[in-house]
Amino acid sequence: MKNLISLSDLPDDNLHALVSDALHHAAGAGEPSLHGRIVGTYFRATSTRTRTAFTAGALRLGAQVIAFGPEDMQLVTGESTRDTGRVLSGMIDALVARTTGSTEELLDFAAQGRMPVINAMSAGEHPTQALADLTTLHERFGQLEDLSVLYVGEGNSTAAALALALSRYRGVHLQFRTPPGYGLPAEYSRQANANATRSGATVIERHDMADLPKDFDAIYTTRWQTTGTSKPDPNWRTVFAPFQVSSALWEGSPKAVFLHDLPAHRGEEVSAEVLDGPASLAFRQAEHKMHSAMAVLRWCLG
Template structure:
C-alpha cells in the first residue's frame, strides 16, 4: 500500500468514527481480535505510544513494541527491507520517527497498513485527538475560532490542515518571524476557504485581537530540535501564553487552553494557565487514545458509513 493523504470523504468518515469511538469505546472492544499491530517508535513518546498500545489492546489486537535500537534499521537495513519482512507478520505498523515522511512512505509501500504517529512534517493523530477534545467540549467543531502560538511545527501543520477543512473555522497562527508554517503547508491551509474556513498567519501578537474559543500552544523545542542561534528564545518570548496573553484573546467563560504536551512550563505556557480551570489539556491527552483507536480501525478497513 502506498502512502497517501485521505480525501474529503475519507476524512469525514474518519472523524465520524473518532467521535463514535470517543462516545462508546466499549462497543468496539475486541473488534481487532486476531490482528497484530507493531508500534515502531524511534523517537521518545509518552502519550502517543501509550495511547496506541492501550487502544490496540482494548480493540483486541496483539501488540509488539519496537524501540529505536530494536530493529535492524539501527545497523543499516533499509526501510524497504524492514517493511517487506514486517509485512509477513503484522497487519498494521504504527510509526513515529524523527525522520522525514519519506521514510514512512518507503515502509508503507511494503505493508498492508501504516499509521503516521508523527514525523518531522506532521502529527496527524494529534489533530484527530484535538478534534475530539473540541467536539466533546463545545458539542461541535464547526465555527471554532482558534489562535495558535509558537512554532509552525508538525503539530501546528496537522492542526491547520485538519481544521481548515471544517466549515466556519477561523485559524489564526502567531509565529515568530522565520518560524511559521512552511509555504506549502500554509498554502494548503489557505485553500480551506473552499470549505468556508479562514486561515491567517502573523509574526506578531496583536494588542487588541478578536476573541477566540481556543488558545493553543506547543513546545518551542519539539522533536529534539536544537536552535542554531543562541538568542532564539528572545524571538519566541512574546508568543508565550501567559495569563495576560490568554485574557487578551479570551471570551470569559468560554475560551479554553489546549496544548499537545509535553509542556515546558514557564516557557511557551505559564503554570497558572496550563493548570487553570479553562485548560482542557488532560482531555486532549485522553483523546490520544480515541485518535489511536479510530486510526487503527480506519486503516484496517473497519469504518462505518
C-alpha cells in the first residue's frame, strides 16, 4: 500500500514518476485504468481546486467517488480516526483527505494498512499542490533541473511542499522571501536544505525584499490568508505589504512566468496586472491539479 501523506516519504524516483505521469495525462494520453475502484473524498475545510481535481480525476480514470463533508462521519460524535479509517478500508479503495491540523490525523486514517490515504492539504504541507507546480514548470521549461524560482509570501503549506519537492532537482535555485515571523517552519527548512545538499540544489530564505537576484525563471506567490487559518497579529497586513507581487519584479526577471496556487486576491498578494497578464500560468497550474491527482491516484492504487 502506498500513501501520500508527506513528500518527505516519497523517494526521488517516485516523485519524478508522478510528475511524468501527470504530464502524460495533461497531454491527453491517459487511460481509464481505475474501473471498479471507489475513492472517498473527505474535506474538513473548503476546497475548489483540490476537491474538484480528485473527483474529476477519479471519474476520468473510471473510478467512482463518495464525498464526505466535515459533518458527515461519526468522527463528530467521538469515534476515533483510527476506527473510522479501519471501517472505511473495508468499503473503499482510497481516501483523499483535507484536515485542519497536523498530519497525525492522516497517519491515524492510514494506520489500518489496507486503504491508501492521500493528503489533500494539512496545516503543514500541501503535497499534491507541489506536484501540480512541478508539472506546470516542467511543461513550460521541458525540465526541472537548473531552474531558478522565487517564492514571495507566507511560508505556508504550499511553500513547505514546494521546498520539499524542488530541492530534489539538480541545479535548482529556490529562493524564499517571507515576511518576518511568517517563514518556513524549521522542520521543512531543514529537510529542504538536506535535499539540496544531496541533489546539488540551493534553498535560501530571507525576510525582506532587498537585493533580489535577477533572471528568475518563475515567480510564485500564494494568498496571504491561508485557507482555514487566521493571524493573531491585527497588524499583519502591514508586515505583508512589502511582499506583494507586482510587475516591478519583472524588471529584473523579464522572462519569468508567474505561478499562484489560487484562490487569488487581486490587489493583495498579487496585482491584477500580473495575475491576468501574459506571464501568468496560474490557471493552467490549476488544471494540472487534476492531472497530478490522476497520477497520484494511479500510483496509490497500482
